[in-house]
Amino acid sequence: MITASHAARLSPPAADWRTLWREAVTDPHELLALLGLEQLASRLPADDAGFSVRVPRGFVARMRQGDPLDPLLLQVLPQLAELDQVPGYGVDAVGDMAARSAQGVLHKYQGRALLIASGSCAINCRYCFRRHFPYGDEMAAAGQWRKALEHVRQDSSISELILSGGDPLSLATAKLEELSRGLVEISHVTRLRIHTRLPVVLPERVDEAFGRWLGELPLQRVVVLHANHANEFDASVDAACARLREAGATVLNQSVLLRGINDDAETLTQLSERLFAAGVLPYYLHQLDRVQGSAHFEVDDAEALALVEAIRQRLPGYLVPKLVREVGGEASKRPL
Secondary structure (H helix, E strand, O other), X not given: OOOHHHHHHHOOOOOOHHHHHHOOEOOHHHHHHHOOOHHHHHHOOHHHHHOOOOEOHHHHOOOOOOOOOOOOHHHHOOOXXXXXXXXXXXXXXXXXXXXXXXXXXXXXXXXXXXEEOOOOOOOOOOOOOOOOOOHHHOOOOHHHHHHHHHHHHHOOOOOEEEEEOOOHXXXXXXXXXXXXXXXXXXXXXXXXEEEOOHHHHOHHHOOHHHHHHHHHOOOEEEEEEEOOOHHHOOHHHHHHHHHHHHOOOEEEEEEEOOOOOOOOHHHHHHHHHHXXXXXXXXXXXXXOOOXXXXXXXXXXXXXXXXXXXXXXXXXXXXXXXXXXXXOOOOOOOEEO
């Protein structure tokens, strides 16, 4: 008789996340073909509207076959609407460049500094507020993080370091270890926060080596995921979230309110319930950052407020995310 534990040992090992990264879909025509939606090819903008397609195949597998309105597909498929020039939409939607304080370091808020750890993502979301960001010039990981760490070392008001990007988990764990070796020497930093979409779109990234690194950090650890729809979750994502919690991290989620994707109360309610089932607490529901190419996703503030009130009536308070907007130059996210 083969026991469950023995069967697990006989199972083939999970694919390495780097292999799955390399195998991502990068051609929108292939993406449509995989979903039986070849008839939509004529609606694709030339040159991917200047923002390349990248979607892990595991994420594609969660999309609905033959559905042109699938909420996961709409987050990653280039649209002709991205070419529209809309007043109020620019290339630096949240004032990142004005907040630059060292190479790859953004210092917007009291007590917190953000490192642009990487310019790479496992998935390119069409509403990305940094789709025009000059990553080539602003990489905190360059030179073994030296310039970024020196800035943090000299400012004793910084108690929390935030890793963002791009996606910081696009870096090899060895590169993250370089950062943590420097961080342990900075006594005023007590908390590390990681903003990442990889545990959702490429859950294999939360592997044994990463879990060990995260679990051994002598800091408080917070991981903020990014999921916008309950359909983004499956058993592999649940397992990645469990590994993050086992490593001692507090796991939160932030979403973006997106027209045609999650702009109804039932969808947002299901998202909060699905997050909690995976051991993740809803944190923020962001109003769209007005980056050039994303105007077709916007939901107006009055509708957003009504949606949050509707989910507040359906859910306990701890499952209702805070509705916020980021405004460049302000001292915090602006509650709505």
